[in-house]
Amino acid sequence: MxxxxxxxxxxxxxxxxxxxxxxxxxxxxxxxxxxxxxxxxxxxxxxxxxxxxxxxxxxxxxxxxxxxxxxxxxxxxxxxxxxxxxxxxxxxxxxxxxxxxxxxGPPVKAIELMASKTRAKELMAAAGVPLLAPVDPAAATAGDLPLLLKAAAGGGGRGMRIVRDLAGLPGELMAAVAEATAAFGDGEVFAEPYVERGRHVEVQVMADGRGTVWALGTRDCSLQRRHQKVVEEAPAPGLDDALRTRLHDAAVAAAEAVGYRGAGTVEFLVSADGRPYFLEMNTRLQVEHPVTEAVFGLDLVALQLRVAEGAPLPAAGPPPPHGHAVEARLYAEDPARDWQPQTGTLFSFDVPDEPGLRLDTGYTGGDTVPVHYDPMLAKVVAHAPTRAEAVRLLSRALRRARIHGPATNRELLVRSLAHPDFTGARPDTGFYDRHLAALTAPAPDDGPARRLAATAAALGRAATRPATGPARFGAWRNLASGPQTRSYRAEPDGTTYDIAYRTVRGALLPETGERVVAAAPDRVTLETGDGLTRHFALAVHGESVYVDTAAGSYTFTALPRFTDPAEHTAPGSLLAPMPGTVVRLADGLAPGAAVEAGQPLIWLEAMKMEHRVLAPATGTLTELHAAPGLQVEVGALLAVVRDASAHQEETTP
Structure with missing residues (x-):
């Protein structure tokens, strides 16, 4: 057909x-x-x-x-x-x-056989594919820890929990079952040993209806947040030939065991000592397929269509691979705030279009990022002769991209690509568990660069005002005018910069001592005291000012000279960090309940993920405005906690 x-x-x-x-x-x-x-x-x-x-x-x-x-x-x-x-x-x-x-897509029977992770593991064991032995949660002992709970019908990290304490196993099991039921309509959950510092390595397969199965190399997808991939690359670095061959053979055996046809991916967990274990088979095209396409010079979608039409694969084996490819998933989310998804207008979205780079996206400048779906904006892919060159090309493209609107994980991606564990080809699935705080903290040497960017923002906005006309009615003075000050808050960390400048004979003179080479509403060029000239591209949307430089990008909020008292929020207020739906409350949560600082109180679901709202302090819940099923907008008041220490100070004579 x-x-x-x-x-x-x-x-x-x-x-x-x-x-x-x-x-x-x-x-x-x-x-x-x-x-x-x-x-x-x-x-x-x-x-x-x-x-x-x-x-x-x-x-x-x-x-x-x-x-x-x-x-x-x-x-x-x-x-x-x-x-x-x-x-x-x-x-x-x-x-x-x-x-x-x-x-x-693949045959219906193949999808059915791989739909349940528990059933798929039984099939793979029969086919000789290496597996982790399952653990019965009811009979688990301290020697079985840590455990990984997984939804049998799941994917994307839903229904997945790491358990390190036997006392917490029943609660985590209940939570995993509830999440799996809500996400997939199937509450079946199983347990297996959790492999510390394991690597997520997968093999792309392509099969036709005539018995030919290609194993298209390996991909490493170990850098993950909430069990969802963030950075992927092909081939997986640091694997010896024997391990690669074993993974290829196991992937082909898995495909043949279910009579597979079309594109699919067989996923493995590789332990620190190099032992592979089957995780699951994804009976579809993977998000990260572009890195395989780049390395093998193929169009996997074209092959899917060809196979679906009944044609054979064009050869008995795949073409030889060339070079290395790395992909970064650009999300509208704030990694420093528990990966909170972001929504709103994407004012500008421009990624460099250069040799070796590829952009797969569903957005352009002016589009709106909705609340209802996954917050991924795009995949940025770099292909080069070597891994180091591909990483460098990708990092530069991300730094030079102009992304104005909701907060993104762009800075996290740039820092991740430069981290010694990644550049040294030592990725593992615990990467962000260990390094997230450091990767999202303000860079210790970034303060001067941000202040310079804030200076450019102030000068660019000053340049939008018309020049002052000649003085009249005796207003002329033989004195320099006083400085004007504008304040800008850096996002998302909140550091405030007060920028003072003077206007002398139509020229802008910043008090910080830089020389203004040129100033326009959309571009400012400054010469610093060390003789370096730097260019700043500016874009203003409302009170947000976006500053893009060759070294990175900054977002500022222009602060008003006077604050509105109505903008203050009562202490202890828990506000919705994003639009979403309340899916559950902590057990026994009601006005008058005692809560501990950091205790999860309310769970919100937004953009396919659950987000916890935590108690800001130890004290008493005095107000509760949330209930399961309630849809809320960002900033909506969910609850109020009265701080016990503050209450004690109020009552102490």
């Missing part, structure tokens, strides 16, 4: 990625979209788009019946599921085929 029109049952970056290949192959494209995505890039890029009424994934992208109906209404021949949403849902794949449409 030849595909003429393809519907992508997804949104954002992956939909745009599939459309790109379709355009190259002459295939017409169909998008589906929720109300929140009505103006999204994937809708603008498709030849035809079909609305799925509503905003929440459960009402839109997860409604397989609506997606199939959309494909039929648009005259599509085939459906590509992308990743996430319904991509590994056997029932959806069967519904697509039952409707007479071509399913661009």
């Amino acid at each position: 030849t595909i003429h029109t393809l519907l992508v049952a997804n949104r954002g970056e992956i939909a745009c990625r599939v459309f790109r290949t379709c355009r190259a192959l002459g295939i017409a494209t169909v998008a589906v979209y929720s109300d929140a995505d009505a103006g999204a890039l994937h809708v603008r890029e498709a030849d035809t788009a079909v609305r799925l009424p509503g905003n929440a994934p459960a009402d839109t992208y997860l409604r397989g019946d609506l997606v199939v109906a959309a494909a039929l209404a648009a005259g599509a021949d085939a459906v590509h599921p992308g990743y996430g949403f319904l991509s590994e849902n056997a029932g959806f794949a069967r519904a697509v085929e039952d409707a007479g449409l071509l399913w661009v």
